[in-house]
Amino acid sequence: xxxxxxxxxxxxxxxxxxxxxxxxxxxxxxxxxxxxxxxxxxxxxxxxxxxxxxxxxxxxxxxxxxxxxxxxxxxxxxxxxxxxxxxxxxxxxxxxxxxxxxxxxxxxxxxxxxxxxxxxxxxxxxxxxxxxxxxxxxxxxxxxxxxxxxxxxxxxxxxxxxxxxxxxxxxxxxxxxxxxxxxxxxxxxxxxxxxxxxxxxxxxxxxxxxxxxxxxxxxxxxxxxxxxxxxxxxxxxxxxxxxxxxxxxxxxxxxxxxxxxxxxxxxxxxxxxxxxxxxxxxxxxxxxxxxxxxxxxxxxxxxxxxxxxxxxxxxxxxxxxxxxxxxxxxxxxxxxxxxxxxxxxxxxxxxxxxxxxxxxxxxxxxxxxxxxxxxxxxxxxxxxxxxxxxxxxxxxxxxxxxxxxxxxxxxxxxxxxxxxxxxxxxxxxxxxxxxxxxxxxxxxxxxxxxxxxxxxxx
Amino acid sequence: xxxxxxxxxxxxxxxxxxxxxxxxxxxxxxxxxxxxxxxxxxxxxxxxxxxxxxxxxxxxxxxxxxxxxxxxxxxxxxxxxxxxxxxxxxxxxxxxxxxxxxxxxxxxxxxxxxxxxxxxxxxxxxxxxxxxxxxxxxxxxxxxxxxxxxxxxxxxxxxxxxxxxxxxxxxxxxxxxxxxxxxxxxxxxxxxxxxxxxxxxxxxxxxxxxxxxxxxxxxxxxxxxxxxxxxxxxxxxxxxxxxxxxxxxxxxxxxxxxxxxxxxxxxxxxxxxxxxxxxxxxxxxxxxxxxxxxxxxxxxxxxxxxxxxxxxxxxxxxxxxxxxxxxxxxxxxxxxxxxxxxxxxxxxxxxxxxxxxxxxxxxxxxxxxxxxxxxxxxxxxxxxxxxxxxxxxxxxxxxxxxxxxxxxxxxxxxxxxxxxxxxxxxxxxxxxxxxxxxxxxxxxxxxxxxxxxxxxx
Numbered sequence: 001x002x003x004x005x006x007x008x009x010x011x012x013x014x015x016x017x018x019x020x021x022x023x024x025x026x027x028x029x030x031x032x033x034x035x036x037x038x039x040x041x042x043x044x045x046x047x048x049x050x051x052x053x054x055x056x057x058x059x060x061x062x063x064x065x066x067x068x069x070x071x072x073x074x075x076x077x078x079x080x081x082x083x084x085x086x087x088x089x090x091x092x093x094x095x096x097x098x099x100x101x102x103x104x105x106x107x108x109x110x111x112x113x114x115x116x117x118x119x120x121x122x123x124x125x126x127x128x129x130x131x132x133x134x135x136x137x138x139x140x141x142x143x144x145x146x147x148x149x150x151x152x153x154x155x156x157x158x159x160x161x162x163x164x165x166x167x168x169x170x171x172x173x174x175x176x177x178x179x180x181x182x183x184x185x186x187x188x189x190x191x192x193x194x195x196x197x198x199x200x201x202x203x204x205x206x207x208x209x210x211x212x213x214x215x216x217x218x219x220x221x222x223x224x225x226x227x228x229x230x231x232x233x234x235x236x237x238x239x240x241x242x243x244x245x246x247x248x249x250x251x252x253x254x255x256x257x258x259x260x261x262x263x264x265x266x267x268x269x270x271x272x273x274x275x276x277x278x279x280x281x282x283x284x285x286x287x288x289x290x291x292x293x294x295x296x297x298x299x300x301x302x303x304x305x306x307x308x309x310x311x312x313x314x315x316x317x318x319x320x321x322x323x324x325x326x327x328x329x330x331x332x333x334x335x336x337x338x339x340x341x342x343x344x345x346x347x348x349x350x351x352x353x354x355x356x357x358x359x360x361x362x363x364x365x366x367x368x369x370x371x372x373x374x375x376x377x378x379x380x381x382x383x384x385x386x387x388x389x390x391x392x393x394x395x396x397x398x399x400x401x402x403x404x405x406x407x408x409x410x411x412x413x414x415x416x417x418x419x420x421x422x423x424x425x426x427x428x429x430x431x432x433x434x435x436x437x438x439x440x441x442x443x444x445x446x447x448x449x450x451x452x453x454x455x456x457x458x
Numbered sequence: 459x460x461x462x463x464x465x466x467x468x469x470x471x472x473x474x475x476x477x478x479x480x481x482x483x484x485x486x487x488x489x490x491x492x493x494x495x496x497x498x499x500x501x502x503x504x505x506x507x508x509x510x511x512x513x514x515x516x517x518x519x520x521x522x523x524x525x526x527x528x529x530x531x532x533x534x535x536x537x538x539x540x541x542x543x544x545x546x547x548x549x550x551x552x553x554x555x556x557x558x559x560x561x562x563x564x565x566x567x568x569x570x571x572x573x574x575x576x577x578x579x580x581x582x583x584x585x586x587x588x589x590x591x592x593x594x595x596x597x598x599x600x601x602x603x604x605x606x607x608x609x610x611x612x613x614x615x616x617x618x619x620x621x622x623x624x625x626x627x628x629x630x631x632x633x634x635x636x637x638x639x640x641x642x643x644x645x646x647x648x649x650x651x652x653x654x655x656x657x658x659x660x661x662x663x664x665x666x667x668x669x670x671x672x673x674x675x676x677x678x679x680x681x682x683x684x685x686x687x688x689x690x691x692x693x694x695x696x697x698x699x700x701x702x703x704x705x706x707x708x709x710x711x712x713x714x715x716x717x718x719x720x721x722x723x724x725x726x727x728x729x730x731x732x733x734x735x736x737x738x739x740x741x742x743x744x745x746x747x748x749x750x751x752x753x754x755x756x757x758x759x760x761x762x763x764x765x766x767x768x769x770x771x772x773x774x775x776x777x778x779x780x781x782x783x784x785x786x787x788x789x790x791x792x793x794x795x796x797x798x799x800x801x802x803x804x805x806x807x808x809x810x811x812x813x814x815x816x817x818x819x820x821x822x823x824x825x826x827x828x829x830x831x832x833x834x835x836x837x838x839x840x841x842x843x844x845x846x847x848x849x850x851x852x853x854x855x856x857x858x859x860x861x862x863x864x865x866x867x868x869x870x871x872x873x874x875x876x877x878x879x880x881x882x883x884x885x886x887x888x889x890x891x892x893x894x895x896x897x898x899x900x901x902x903x904x905x906x907x908x909x910x911x912x913x914x915x
Contacts, residue, residue, distance in 0.1 A: 049552060051556075255769060259692065
């Protein structure tokens, strides 16, 4: 990077579809990907001559309020209304997009300030290569979240986006990263702001920022002034290119939509949503640290998925929290990641985890055996005990056979023994491993370590 | 025979719906080629509907309020399978893909939709001369404009080519041609009639409304089409009761306070003023009381109205981008439509929004406050509908002279209040209209006054 250190600032505008059955201003279905092209359409979402919007979809409006609340936003107390944002493009059947004024504002997520949250309608899908437009998507509600330029690196932006997607997932009112479209603003110290459009994933946002940082730093180093411009991200090449002037919005000629009277969110309605809304993940993380005394890294993993967080809270009613957290973070997540599934998808129930951890605590299986059991738990109706029995993993070795194995390990590995006496760190672990092998994993690692130390001290 | 009597005769099978239709079709064939008021007629479909209505009446089945009555619809209101062109080349190939709410309601009341009527292109005019299909003539004053923009809908009533018609009124587009053609026209309180399916001129100003030859016809049509529409957000739940308002019209003027605004008369042709004053005298004879009033901001009304109209119309026409309906509007439209689009685009630019559009909205509030203030102390305001007589077809007017036709009608649209126009007399055979404006939701009261005045004429 040329060895010069330049500060960067980055702000995001993120659009994600809201999860509703029907569109924002008509009764058409929202399953646009499953439906044949141009089958989920009517005169309203096609904006045929004379068509007026139906009243805004209440689920969409309430979902937007819920998400704004979960992002710590204040909710607009005055009337909110929809604006018409005019631009000329084949995907826009009316020549304008309806976009609300902010529903929430001044929120915060992970030290990034949220400037505003508002609602919009999705345009259709234009396929320039085929010259066709599919209007199934036209009129699907979108939520747009605008941050302040508070992120200082591509990594911070990526972390923020991951956290944001987690909040949206928790809300149950938004669709996931798959429907995300983001615009990214980036400016380097001493340069003007560039806006990058066409970003469709967290990875894309990260790559676009990385690319743009290098590009702008090189320009600055060569003494070239960075001009304010709009650039497009080309996902296939992971680069940004200047947008053609035509694509840059000059003036949207915003006017309040005369067909949609102003709305007032009722205080009671907001309070009902506030009471019913799920605890946002970043707040849940803090609570887990406080309430259960687990480390931050563990708390973050526990709250990475709402189903997992709920399971954790159920499990710790029966098991010591930090013990549960260690097992869930290290072993359960390992198995889930390996199988590429969420906790929810795995079909593992909190009671299964409790049973497994009880088996360890009651010394019915060794920790090592437990690791083998947990690998068999996803999408399995059999209980951990049944799995253990089927795999012959029940029982921790008796003291005598462990002692015998300890002595055998010492006898067979003189080099490890002398390494141990010279203070080499790996030697003890090696010897423990040998004992485990000899007892077929049934020895308790703590006990083995104690026996080995005693035997070696002789 | 007045319309309510005719409606009863059809229901009693004294007249058949088919005969009623047949006689109108004859008139249309004779008169329409010269008047050019109907643009498209569906004779066969109308005949089938009339036969069905007759069959049901014969069997003693209950039929709707509009049973067997023939109706013309302004060609900016969606009717399935009719060409809904708004009298523009832009939409010469657009076939209505759905029924507007008012059309559904007319059909539910067994009204027979006969055809679509001529108008100013996209309703942007006051003379029907800007129609892509050529101007319409004024049946009451041949050789003169019928007014506009709903000139065709007024003309089909004046020429007795159908029983009732619908127009749309954005700044007087129902009342103005009603006045010039000597018929009745009514614009309701904003939100009383659903706009779902009405092609937009200026969404915050306009209402669909009826034309008829008598007050009973207006009341019957309003009773059929008015009402909350869950599919149109600007409709309101409180609906004036139009039913049987023409029954007790004898004493309606007794004790009524009629507001007479000096400035409305100052801007009007003296010959028109004289006729309106005669009507006011008749009303005082019937027991009404005149209250003289002043309106300070009359000079603001036309600029305010047009600025809002331009901006909303610019927005509304963005869908005519040439991709879906054949032509890009700017490439095929007439001069007046193009003027409105260009000015609307210009003044809605970000850098000018504070200068023009926001100021226009502020002026609108001022006008609304002033007019509702005046209405506070009276039952209704009486004035000419249009300050001047219709010009001769072919005579060319500059833009400001054309806009001057609208000065007394735009106030009701800016303020969202109800207003009706009815014939008060004639100047050299040219009809002169009287306008009654009332408080929001006083639609039925105004209708009652129109019925009362009609009886003594």
